[in-house]
Amino acid sequence: MTTIRDVFEQSVKHYAEEEALVDVRLSRRWTFSEWDKEVNQLAQAFIRAGVKKGDRVSTVLFNTSEFAMTFLACAKLGAVFNPINFRLADKEIEFIINDAEPRIVLFEKAVENQIRPLADRIPNVQFWYIDEDPPSYADSYYERLSKEEAVRPDVSLTEDDIYAIMYTSGTTGKPKGVVHKHRDMVDQSVLIIASQRISTKDIGLSIAPLFHCAELHCAFIPRLQMGAKNVLLHHFDPEAVLNTVQKENISIFFAAPTMWSKLIQEKKESIKLDSLKKALYGGAPMAPALVKEVHGTFDVQLVQAYGMTEMGPAITILPDEAQLTKAGSAGKPLINHEIRVVRAGNDGQLDPNDEVAAGEQGEIIVRGPSMMSEYYKRPEATAEVLCDGWYFSGDVGYFDSDGYLWVNDRIKDMIVSGGENIYSREVEDALFDHPGVLDAAVVGEPDEKWGERVMAFVVKKEESVTAEELEKFCIESDRLANYKRPRRYEFVDELPRNASGKLQKFKLRERVKKQEGSSRV
Secondary structure, three states, rough: OOOOOHHHHHHHHHHHOOOOEEEEOOOOEEEHHHHHHHHHHHHHHHHHHOOOOOOOOEEOOOOOOHHHHHHHHHHHOOOOOEEEOEEEEOHHHHHHHHHOOOOEEOHHHHHHHHHHOOOHOOOOOEEEEEEOOOOOOEEEEHHHHHOOOOOOOOOOOOOOOOEEEEOOOOOOOOOEEEEHHHHHHHHHHHHHHHHHOOOOOOEEEEOOOOOOOOOOHHHHHHHHOOEEEEEEEOOHHHHHHHHHHHHHHHOOOEHHHHHHHHHHHHOOOOOOOOOOOEEEEEOOOHHHHHHHHHHHOOOOEEEEEEEEEHHHEEEEEHHHHOOOOOOOOOOOOOOOOOOEOOOOOOOOOOOOOOOOOOOEEEEEEEEEOOOOOOOOOOOOHHHEEEEOEEEEEEEEEEEEOOOOEEEEEEEEOEEEEOOOEEEEHHHHHHHHHHOEEEEEEEEEEEEEEEEEEEEEEEEEOOOOOOOOHHHHHHHHHHOOHHHHOOOOOOOOOOOOOOOOOOOOOOHHHHHHHHHHHHHHH
């Protein structure tokens, strides 16, 4: 096995003068050898700042070359990389920094409003600023970099060393630090290369946030390992994405289904995307109608990955040829991964051998080479999800007779109405069939008679859509039993989602709870 440092240096050795990295924001380009030189400089700057093997280095950065440099500089010297979600509020970022205890936090102008309040509250952290004119509490990243020689750090590193602490996306509350070793991500990369058929000639575009494992581990690192080119777009902007695909001859990228919808809406006849061949998506399934639109608009091979931060993340793959015949499925287990569906709710007792039959609902559990070693500083939380080498995901689903995995809900998101289990996913899928619905999420709200009833949050595609129209549509649909129909609709501009496109339903439940409290006043 190799480390991430080895993965990078092997590509440097074999493809030294090939173009490797492009930062659209800075209009800068690096060959592999130039990239390696700058990474070594940054690693030396970290060492001069007191960073040792095992120390944490955090980033609050969009998709920037400085992110890519930091990621690899940490791998060079054995520091633990800790990318933080740039969308978080200052209190949320403070929670992660206090938990991870990094020596250095790198940030940019776009997040200065979130970082500035932390400067006084977290005095033992060095803040490095990647843009011009750093604030008084921060050092200049480039000034630090300019003082160093491009010398490879003399640090012993093994596959069992910790590579990163990546915090969970917070779909259920406070994030937890997921600890991954170098070998976890090398394994994940190899498996993604095989499933996506990534080649040295590919040119990949990062438009989903690099701080999230879906983009970093399932897109960026595999391309890095193959000696392919990585192009970085600072943030997702549909027009900029399409223009960059055309200008840079992009052949592959990852995007959540909601991002694909926006790209379709933005696509113009004048934009030529002949270079685009492969597309990975995740965070949520893609409705059949959207699959057809993506195929028709972009003529790409679609591959869906399902997983979770704790597993690296990918654990299943749905290939292009099954996008319509198995629409809504998460696919089949990724190579070298074993998945079971076991009886859920067994009084908190984890039993990986209590499997249910095909077609029967249960909790999805998995084991594979990229599984986390633990939650950082949380032994009790670790014990709640790991048992005999298995990770208990908290997702509810089933295997069909063809061996495809279907994910219906989070255990905590299941709605119980009149003693019947309602999986929000099937209600949402029914709503997506309506041509005027762009996005939808259902949650349970308290009901005196039934315990809970279904309510739906809907983002309109057509302004004329009404609750009465959706009610009529669901009544006439053959997809929903009467007790599963939403009893209330609320139209919103957007749904709360994390960086990988996953719904943060706890925020919707909090909203329902506040509405219920207000109605009682």
